[in-house]
Amino acid sequence: MNGRATFHFQIPVYFGGGAAVAGPKEGQGPMGPFFDLIYDSLQSAEDSWEKTETAMQRDALAKLLEKAALTDGSVDLLLGGDLINQLTVTNFAAVERDIPFLGLYNACATMAEGLLLASSLIGAGFIADAAVVASSHNATSERQFRFPTELGNQRPSWSQWTVTAAGAALLTNRPGPVRLISGTVGRVVDYGVKDANDMGAAMAPAAADTILRHLRAEKASPADYDLILTGDLGRRGRRLLLALLEKELADVDERFQDCGVWMFKENQDVYAGGSGAGCSASVWSGYLPRAMIRGQYRRVLLVGTGALLSAVSVGQGASIPAIAHAVELRTEGKEAR
Amino acid sequence: MWLDFFWAFVIGGGLCALAQVAMDKTPFFVSSAHILVAVVLFGEVLGFFGLYHHLIRLAGMGAAVPLCGFGNSLIEGVFAAMGRDGLLGVLTGGLSAGAAGLDAVIIIGFFSAIFLKPKG
Amino acid sequence: MNDPLKESMRASLEAARKKEYASLIEETKEPVPLAKNVLLAFVVGGAICLLGQVFYVLLTMAGLADKTCVTLSLLILIFLGSVLTGLGYYDRLGKIAGAGSIVPISGFANSVVAPALEWRTEGIVAGLAAKLFTLAGPVIVFGVTGSALLGLIKYIWLALTGGAL
Numbered sequence: 001m002n003g004r005a006t007f008h009f010q011i012p013v014y015f016g017g018g019a020a021v022a023g024p025k026e027g028q029g030p031m032g033p034f035f036d037l038i039y040d041s042l043q044s045a046e047d048s049w050e051k052t053e054t055a056m057q058r059d060a061l062a063k064l065l066e067k068a069a070l071t072d073g074s075v076d077l078l079l080g081g082d083l084i085n086q087l088t089v090t091n092f093a094a095v096e097r098d099i100p101f102l103g104l105y106n107a108c109a110t111m112a113e114g115l116l117l118a119s120s121l122i123g124a125g126f127i128a129d130a131a132v133v134a135s136s137h138n139a140t141s142e143r144q145f146r147f148p149t150e151l152g153n154q155r156p157s158w159s160q161w162t163v164t165a166a167g168a169a170l171l172t173n174r175p176g177p178v179r180l181i182s183g184t185v186g187r188v189v190d191y192g193v194k195d196a197n198d199m200g201a202a203m204a205p206a207a208a209d210t211i212l213r214h215l216r217a218e219k220a221s222p223a224d225y226d227l228i229l230t231g232d233l234g235r236r237g238r239r240l241l242l243a244l245l246e247k248e249l250a251d252v253d254e255r256f257q258d259c260g261v262w263m264f265k266e267n268q269d270v271y272a273g274g275s276g277a278g279c280s281a282s283v284w285s286g287y288l289p290r291a292m293i294r295g296q297y298r299r300v301l302l303v304g305t306g307a308l309l310s311a312v313s314v315g316q317g318a319s320i321p322a323i324a325h326a327v328e329l330r331t332e333g334k335e336a337r
Numbered sequence: 338m339w340l341d342f343f344w345a346f347v348i349g350g351g352l353c354a355l356a357q358v359a360m361d362k363t364p365f366f367v368s369s370a371h372i373l374v375a376v377v378l379f380g381e382v383l384g385f386f387g388l389y390h391h392l393i394r395l396a397g398m399g400a401a402v403p404l405c406g407f408g409n410s411l412i413e414g415v416f417a418a419m420g421r422d423g424l425l426g427v428l429t430g431g432l433s434a435g436a437a438g439l440d441a442v443i444i445i446g447f448f449s450a451i452f453l454k455p456k457g
Numbered sequence: 458m459n460d461p462l463k464e465s466m467r468a469s470l471e472a473a474r475k476k477e478y479a480s481l482i483e484e485t486k487e488p489v490p491l492a493k494n495v496l497l498a499f500v501v502g503g504a505i506c507l508l509g510q511v512f513y514v515l516l517t518m519a520g521l522a523d524k525t526c527v528t529l530s531l532l533i534l535i536f537l538g539s540v541l542t543g544l545g546y547y548d549r550l551g552k553i554a555g556a557g558s559i560v561p562i563s564g565f566a567n568s569v570v571a572p573a574l575e576w577r578t579e580g581i582v583a584g585l586a587a588k589l590f591t592l593a594g595p596v597i598v599f600g601v602t603g604s605a606l607l608g609l610i611k612y613i614w615l616a617l618t619g620g621a622l
Contacts, residue, residue: 042457048578049457139457148575149457150542151592152551152558152567153369154360154494157487191478197366201482236485243481342510349506349561350499356556357498361489369551369559369568370592376560377600385607398509401527402534402561403502404596411600415608427608431601437528438535438562439597442569443589445539450573450585453543 005185006217007116009123013180015329016129016172019063020286021056023138023164026274029264034287035165036063042139042164050089053082053137056166056278057093060285061133064168070129072098075170079118080133081110083141083162083277090133099131108203108232109186110134111167111281112304112325116183118171119327123180128173135166136276145196145311159197160234161270163263167281169289175332177293183327184214188308190321196314200237200260200272203305206322207233208244211303214326215249223251226297229288230324231280231304232260234273259283280304292331300329345399348392352376352403373404380408389413410434494555501550501557509534509561531562538563542570568592 020035027038037059039052046052057080065071078097081104082089094101106113114132121127139149141162147153171180189209193202207230215221222228222245233241238258245252262283263274284302291297305324314320356376360367380403383389389409392400400406414434418426432439509530516526538561541547547567550558558564569589576588590597614620 043454050578139455143575147368147592148455148571150455150545150548150567150571150574151369152542152547152549152554152564152571154552154555156366156489191475193482195366198482198486205478239485240482243485244478338514341514342507345510346503346507349509350501350503350557353502353554353557353560354495354499356560357495358491360556361491361494368592369564370595372556372559373565373568373593373596374599377596378603381600381603381607385611396506398513398527398530399503399506401531402506402509402563404560404562404565407562407565408600408603411604412607415604416611419608419612424612427605427612430608431604435600438531441532441535442539442566442593445536446566446569446573446589447586449539449543449570450577450589451581453540453574454577455543455571455574456545 006182006214007120007123007184008182009119009180011123011125011173012175013119013122014172014174014176015178015180015289016170016174016176017064017068018167018169018285018289019060019067020165020167020282021060021063022282025268026163026165026263026282029268031263031283031287034290035282036060036286039164042137049137049139050084051092053084053089053135053140053166054092056137056164057082057090057133057135057168058096060135060166060168061093061097061131064131064170068170070170075099075129075131076127077102077118077121077130078133079104079114079130081105081114081277082135083107084144089135089140093133106304106323106325107306107308108136108275108277108279109304109306109323109325110277111284112231112302112327115169115171115180115284115302115327116185116325119180119183122171122173130171131168132171133166133168134277134281136162136164136278138162138164138276141276145309155271156197157271158200158236159271160199160232160260160273160275161264162276163232163260163274163279163282165276165278165282167278167283167285169285177331178289179330179332181328181330182218183325184210184217186210186324186326188321188323190319192319194317194319196309196320198236199275199307199320200234201240202307202320203233203322203324204237204240204244206324207237207241207303207305210324210326211245211301212248214301214328218328221251222249222253222255225255225299225301228256228301228303230256230258232273232275233258233305234260234275236272237305292329295331298331302327302329341397344396347399348396349399349402352400352405376404377408380405381412384409384412407435407438497553498555498557501554502560505534505558505561505563534561534563535566538566539570542567543574565593565596
């Protein structure tokens with residue numbers, strides 16, 4: 001049963017470019033230099049936070065196409081999503097593009113889901129080029145999932161800070177330096193975590209499950225990878241993931257990293273780190289491909305993690321199911337193995 | 338007068354500290370709405386036994402500013418109205434006693450939200 | 458896969474793993490800094506009450522009746538809480554002070570203004586006004602219901618013991 005739902009893309013799929021747009025706090029973090037555009041406020045010229053998030057997606061897509069020198073007509077498919085009810089943020093960004101669109105929701109694993117689906121469709125020969133986009137916005141998420149932003153309440157140290165960012169990536173069958181090799185579709189995993197502030201703990205078992213399944217299908221161990229990069233587990237979720245994996249694997253070490261930890265500096269007051277669909281989307285589109293092209297990492301496993309909760313499910317005291325999808329990337333040329 | 342300031346600080350701060358202990362010692366996450374509800378009910382129970390006005394006599398605003406003071410004024414209002422109107426006072430006393438604060442919160446809150454914007 | 462014995466073994470293994478994880482997440486949770494939180498709540502809460510007392514004393518000096526001074530001082534704190542919320546400072550205070558800025562009446566004003574500001578974009582009637590009491594509503598519901606119930610208890614008690622209202 002472990003080999004199920006690990007896809008090897010038959011027709012080679014390549015990373016054709018990426019663009020990332022981020023909010024002011026994210027712009028001041030370590031990832032700042034890798035963002036194409038940094039908004040100077042949570043609310044841009046738009047008159048609501050939701051419209052600002054849409055603007056971020058719109059800008060990320062425009063930058064992506066501009067950098068790849070493509071027009072709408074030359075992209076076969078747009079896949080994307082966000083965290084806001086009925087994907088309105090993404091829908092309003094997609095309406096401005098003349099590209100057939102698939103809306104996706106897997107909470108913060110949406111970017112991974114999009115990369116996996118786009119690669120599968122290209123790898124199977126249905127399409128040649130696809131753009132994948134995902135975003136989150138601190139204020140739109142806070143008010144939908146938690147409390148009004150101006151409420152003077154206290155949050156525990158293990159809660160996470162929703163990242164304000166959008167990331168867009170282009171996948172193509174035209175050869176380039178970074179190739180997407182395979183991907184594993186995650187299972188919904190529920191270990192009974194009920195604390196909506198403890199998202200890292202809710203998502204870590206899903207990440208562990210998907211990583212183990214992917215490694216088994218690839219007959220690989222963590223030592224074969226230069227980087228295993230989870231989406232938004234944060235410091236706490238990353239520690240729990242390592243604790244879970246140590247029981248099953250050797251070489252569980254610093255090669256396991258997390259975009260939520262990378263997004264902010266220690267002194268940026270973000271509790272256990274960043275979270276949100278835009279967290280992995282912006283790091284994977286903005287920073288990671290450049291680092292791979294530079295030769296810093298050659299074989300990388302991306303693991304998008306999503307906590308599948310809503311304000312209603314939390315209100316009704318339900319536990320928080322989670323999902324993780326994995327996509328494996330390699331730089332072309334020298335095979336890692 | 339200086340002693341009044343001292344007691345206002347100590348009793349007011351003490352009530353807040355007590356609420357903080359309740360907040361941090363509850364095994365699950367408690368929102369500010371939960372805490373405010375608990376504090377108001379706490380004030381009502383103390384008021385019911387006639388204890389809260391001792392606190393007000395000692396601490397002045399130190400007992401009136403925390404929201405248990407609001408709970409106390411609701412219950413004192415009910416009792417006073419019962420003295421006048423009998424059983425009907427149960428319904429008429431509470432909100433009339435808390436009316437000034439409540440109306441102010443609604444009106445000031447309304448205009449603040451009209452003229453100001455959330456900063457995120 | 459469909460072997461019932463294997464299935465039940467898998468289920469019990471799964472349950473054991475979940476139990477183990479539940480204790481792992483409890484063990485690895487950073488403890489809440491209780492002493493620091495309580496101290497900050499005490500100092501900030503005390504300071505807000507002290508401010509109220511200062512307003513009260515100033516108003517009595519103006520020769521107003523005692524009860525009016527209490528009410529007016531509370532109104533000033535409500536006003537300050539609302540405006541600081543709208544200017545984006547009260548949430549930062551609340552992060553540090555916790556109950557110290559939630560429990561005073563300015564915190565009640567904060568819990569009214571915060572959702573009202575947030576839902577202003579959905580219109581003045583259906584957004585701002587409708588959401589105004591999302592957090593403060595429960596306080597009024599429990600306050601009114603509680604006071605009525607306690608009043609009723611007193612009424613019945615007095616009726617049974619023959620006391621006067």
